[in-house]
Amino acid sequence: MNKIHTRESIKESTKILLWENGINKTSVIDICNAANISRMSFYREFENKNEIVNEIISEFYKEAIDLQISILNKPIPFLERINELIYTKIEFIKGMKRELLKEILHQKNPELKLLLDKQRQIGLDYLLYQIKLEQKKGNFRKELNLEFIMYYINKITEFMFDPELIRIYPDTSELIREINKVFYFGILERN
Numbered sequence: 001m002n003k004i005h006t007r008e009s010i011k012e013s014t015k016i017l018l019w020e021n022g023i024n025k026t027s028v029i030d031i032c033n034a035a036n037i038s039r040m041s042f043y044r045e046f047e048n049k050n051e052i053v054n055e056i057i058s059e060f061y062k063e064a065i066d067l068q069i070s071i072l073n074k075p076i077p078f079l080e081r082i083n084e085l086i087y088t089k090i091e092f093i094k095g096m097k098r099e100l101l102k103e104i105l106h107q108k109n110p111e112l113k114l115l116l117d118k119q120r121q122i123g124l125d126y127l128l129y130q131i132k133l134e135q136k137k138g139n140f141r142k143e144l145n146l147e148f149i150m151y152y153i154n155k156i157t158e159f160m161f162d163p164e165l166i167r168i169y170p171d172t173s174e175l176i177r178e179i180n181k182v183f184y185f186g187i188l189e190r191n
Contacts, residue, residue: 007045010035015056022099023053023112054115057104061119064092065126072130078139086180090173098161098172105157124153156183 013035017026028049032042046052071085093101107113131149134140156179159165160172169175 006037006041010037010042010045011052011056014052015060018053018056018100019096022097023103023107025099050109050111054112057112058115058119061116061123064089065119065123067092068123069126078134078137082184086177086184089180090177093176094173096172098166101172102161124150127153152183 010031014026014031017030017034021030026049028039028042031049031052032039035042046055067088068085071088072081074081074084076084104116107116128146128149131140131144131146135142135144160175160179165175169178
């Protein structure tokens with residue numbers, strides 16, 4: 001197997017395991033078994049599990065941000081862009097278990113936490129930029145306080161793991177769909 005194929009194969013197997021089991025419950029041995037490689041082959045490509053996790057999560061965030069940007073810049077009506085964004089986000093995280101989302105949001109590994117915080121901030125900065133643009137166009141209320149939006153987004157991530165909300169929405173995708181709809185359509189300008 002060539003080096004590029006091996007590296008990509010390891011990353012793909014790891015991503016499947018992460019989405020299913022989370023970061024903490026995925027070991028190098030699990031990755032090797034899933035990729036059908038030896039531990040020596042793994043360590044030829046990656047220094048440790050953190051390196052591959054960092055790479056996968058970084059690529060995931062970059063792809064998500066690029067997708068968000070491309071949708072929000074489409075020359076279609078605003079509501080169509082928002083609807084497409086909501087449903088694309090759901091498809092994008094399909095198969096990702098709530099435990100992985102929780103680990104991503106509450107990461108204890110300092111290196112991964114720094115990476116995740118940086119990637120999350122890039123996404124939030126772009127979202128705020130888009131909200132400001134849409135405010136100028138009249139699609140969001142002019143008096144909408146952007147500090148409140150930041151606070152609201154942070155609170156949303158907290159209550160996603162509330163046991164009562166998990167009971168109401170056992171499927172993470174359905175919960176995220178509802179959160180996005182309430183967020184976007186709850187702040188639209190009303191005529």
